[in-house]
Amino acid sequence: MPAWLAARLWQQRARLALWLPVAMGAGNAAYFSLSREPGPLWVVVAIMICAIGAGLLRWRGGLLRTRIGVGLSCAACCGFLAAWGGAHRAAPFPDLPRRATHIEGQVMSVEDLPSPTGAMVRRVDLAHVRLRDGIDADMPPMRRTIRLRLRTDDAPGGDAQQGAQRITPGRWLTVRAMLRPPMPPDLPGGYDAQRRAWFTGIGGSARALEAPRIRDAGPNDNGPGDAGPGDAGLRDGGGAAWLEDARTRIARRIMGVLPDGRGAMAATLLTGRGGDVSPRMRADFADSGLAHLLAVAGLHLGIVMGIGMAVTRGALALSERASLFWPCRQIAAVAGLGLGCGYVVLTGGHLPAQRSLVMAAIATLAILTGRRVVSLRSLALAAAMLLLIEPEEMQELPMQMSVAAVMALIAGGEACAASLRALRDAPVAWHRMAGRIARLVLASVLAGTACLPVGMAHFGNVGAWFVLANLIAVPLAALWIMPFGLLALMLMPFGLDGLALVPMGWGNAVVIWLAHHVAAWPGAHVAVPRMPSWGLALFFAGLCWLCLWTLRSWRLWGCVLIASALVTPWLARPPDLVIPAQGRMVALRDGGRLLAGPRGHVDRFIVDDWTRVLDLAAGELSDDTVTPDGRVACRAGTCVLVRHHRHIIVQLHEGGGEIACAQADFVVSLGVDRAPCPGVPRIDPLVLWRSGAQALYVNRDGGIGVLSDRATRGTRPWVMGPGQHGTPNLPMARAE
Known part of the structure; x- marks a missing residue:
């Protein structure tokens, strides 16, 4: 060296x-x-x-x-x-039947969510699921959870709501449903839902075809051979059922006092149930940079713990003996942590809240031992613990945003500490006020700017007004909304919660109004191409280099890495043709548009994901589509895509028009048993069955490259086999 x-x-x-x-x-x-x-x-x-x-x-x-x-x-x-x-x-993915099947399982959790049509849909997580039809009838229960979506009529407000309301954790549910395994990405390199399901214990999803039948747990249910880790609380539906029922009653009470968006926001903050939040409201919060207010995580936990510490410290200060002889600061910290634990349990114990609770526990330990509470060492210790306990979460959005925001806040606060301290101790009153405002602005700028590249990597968009929105909404949430929310929870057993919920609703109304208007401003939602994974890694390398060193000459190299990462979304060329794994549709790129077809087989969810990731406008590809430049021409169900003097033939359905095989450089056939043009490279249903989603690129030199989902993700435990088949839930032979 x-x-x-x-x-x-x-x-x-x-x-x-x-x-x-x-x-x-x-x-x-x-x-x-x-x-x-x-x-x-x-x-x-x-x-x-x-x-x-x-x-x-x-x-x-x-x-x-x-x-x-x-x-x-x-x-x-x-x-x-x-x-x-x-x-x-993790347990292997089960091989789910592709037909209507009767399933039985124990309810783990129940949540009401809005459907794309605006109606409420009840989602139920089932454990110890058994298939009651065919050869699977006497097989052991699955080791993974099945996520069941009930019919719209079975959700609250429907005709069958009396039966649906009896669904509580710990009870057993039987229903006839269509099962589906976790789906692979619809674009090579896209979000991997199978990896997420692998680590979270999800085995697949189900759609109910009839009203469910509910019964209480019997003596033979969930026996010793069936029980999995963490299922003891579900055997009799005791603690989990009581907690779920309490969350439901609290949410209903809130919606009874505040029946509109104000109540939906209050129910989300106090119970973690976001099902009543409308899609329009969620979009406004996302476009204005306030989406974190609807996700119970570190911000809310910090506010709750801060309120608990302030109240405890103030109560102890009323006693002269406690003030002089007791460790009031440490007692208040423990009380705040206890209140935070209760808040995390009440709101459902979501993973972001659990991660924040780990960091809060480390901060409390720092207070008890007389160390600095907010420091990069505390963040490093918390990050190391989370990487050991939940290593998969490092690949997910919440963990990445939390680490980036907290690191930027701590390092930025250290760099500006002298200037902020001078303003705080200034003799002039308006200087001190400017110092308080500067702290809020600095926190919003640092956290929001650090999270922008993460949003580019996961969402493909950026917003310009997040600083202004957070400058108003976050102090309002900390000083008005959450204090009145906690007071409402305390008054609820006495029926006096309306005294606190109404003022809380006033604050919620201001935040909702702010989100709606800021989201409508120009530049509030700017679509950009999605940042590649290596670009995101480059950004985090630059952020760590910028925040972890103290030498200014070294820190500047971190800015170079961050700037390089920010241009990576525009370095990758979008594909000329994409096909999802299910193979019923195709999309051709025509300049800044993505033409999807054939008509009647287009999945709008997949198209919206493609256009968001690739930063392209959506268009329609019909049997007679012809673009002005002639690079995409369709006739009788057969399209020709011309790129750099190469002709890609796309047969949209069986019985399409004539194919000029002599000019074909590549053939794509959807749902066609007999592929045309033998000897010509192709993508057909068999290729999609084996390799999943496909992306085709035509290079400037005329070379044609094909990238498949299987080639991108490789052979990993969470990548299901061809046809998305899992491991059969059958007893293995001795040789196996």
């Missing part, structure tokens, strides 16, 4: 430990980026690296290069091993 580099690193020795969770995240990302599942040799090598590293630290631990090299390599291996272990602890 050069002497100048060693001297600089020695100056930054207090920051070196912060790079350990960064290395763990790199090992985590390395595991998920592999195209094949690593074999036992990879795992043995990673374990040996950790063991050898421990020996090197004991032997040559005094050398700086040894500490850095061993620490980073061992941390990366730990992140890799945690991700590998999490993937292999």
